[in-house]
Amino acid sequence: MNKNYLACVISHGSFGCSLKNAVHKLVVPETDVCCFSNQDMSLEVIEERIRELMEARKPDKVFIFVDLVGGSCWLSANRLKKNRDDIFVIGGVNMPMLVSFHVNLNRLETKALVEKIILDGRKGILSR
Amino acid sequence: MDIQLFRIDDRLIHGQVVIGWAGYLHSEQIILCDDSVAANDWEKELYLSVVPEQIRAMVFSVNGLTEHLLQGKDDYSKTIIVINSPQIIEHLLQAGVRLKTVNVGGIHFKEGRKKYLPYLYLSEDEVHSFKRCMEKGVNFECQDMPATRVVPLGNLLEKNINE
Structure with a gap:
């Protein structure tokens, strides 16, 4: 379903790469x-590098994950998305969200996939 | 002029400013000064959308901020002003705005810039611009977050010349 895609995490510090590596231990x-x-x-350089990736891979869909809504990574991701329906921030x-992304990527259509991974990300936050 | 925090940050308004500094200083207002943001409604809305409701936020062009500061009518004691380059400081000084201390919060890597601190990369033009401002009496303190060590920019530039 979402065969031709690009997925990126933009984060503060080493969080994004560590998260990616941790998820790879599970799925x-x-x-x-x-x-x-x-x-x-x-931010200019990050945006340029992602644009280069998009140019090289020509994906149908791009998923950009960021750690903090309102942070600098969020600003960058939104600039990349500006006026583009094929980019999802x-x-x-x-x-849990990134695990769900890998599990559901080839099972769900894009809109359903985005809804599902947000739901699973939220489900993973609770207290007892 | 009593400005709570006058900051140079190439990311302008972002997490370090709204969560880090505004929270720590209990700021009531953030002024973003940048010509390209001021001229672009989409960018303006993006930056303003990340400011928490309890903080007033405004976007000015460089000339707009200059006029605003020269009028000197407002109280900036609970205001963070954020710009993205030392050249704007030069413009303000040239126009007659008096600034004592400026926080250098972040100018990040891009081609042609040299590393001074993990959050501070400067081109030769930027170094010269900072030096001209220092000659006019502006004190630059490098500090990305309230809890991190203050590094005087003058010492950093001097050390770099000697190395």
Whole structure:
């Protein structure tokens, strides 16, 4: 269903790459997730690198996960999305969300996939 | 002029500003000053959308901020002003705005910039611009977050020349 796609995580510090590696301990990844840290790179450079990836891979759909809604990564992701219906920006990425992304990527249509992974991300937050 | 925090940050309004500094300082207002954001409604809306409801937020062009500061009518003691380059400081000084201390919160990597701190990369033009401002009496303190160490920019630039 979502065969030709690009998935990226943009995060503060090493969070995105560590999250990606941790998720790979739980599931066989359905796709490579490219991770970008805002630690050193300017937002301009991050955006340029993702644009280059989009140009090279020509994906039908792009999923950009960010750690903090309202943070600099969120700003970058929204600039990339601007006026494009094929790019989906998902804020508040966590482990259950990224696991769900890999599990459901080839099972669900894009809209249902985005709804499902947000739901699973939320389901993974609780207290007892 | 008593401005709560005058910050240079190439990311303008983002997490470090709204969660880090505004929370720590109990700021009531954030002013973003950037010509390209001021001229672009989409960008303006994006930046304003990330500011929590309890904080007023405004976007000014460089000339707009200059006029605003020169009028000197407003109280900025609970205001964070954020810009993205030292060249804007030069413009403000040239126009007659007086600034004592400026926080250098982040200028990040891109081609042509050299690393000074993990959050501070500067081009030669930027270094010269900072130096001209320092000659006019502006004190630059590098500090990305309230809990991190303050590094005087003057020392950093001097150290780099000697290395």
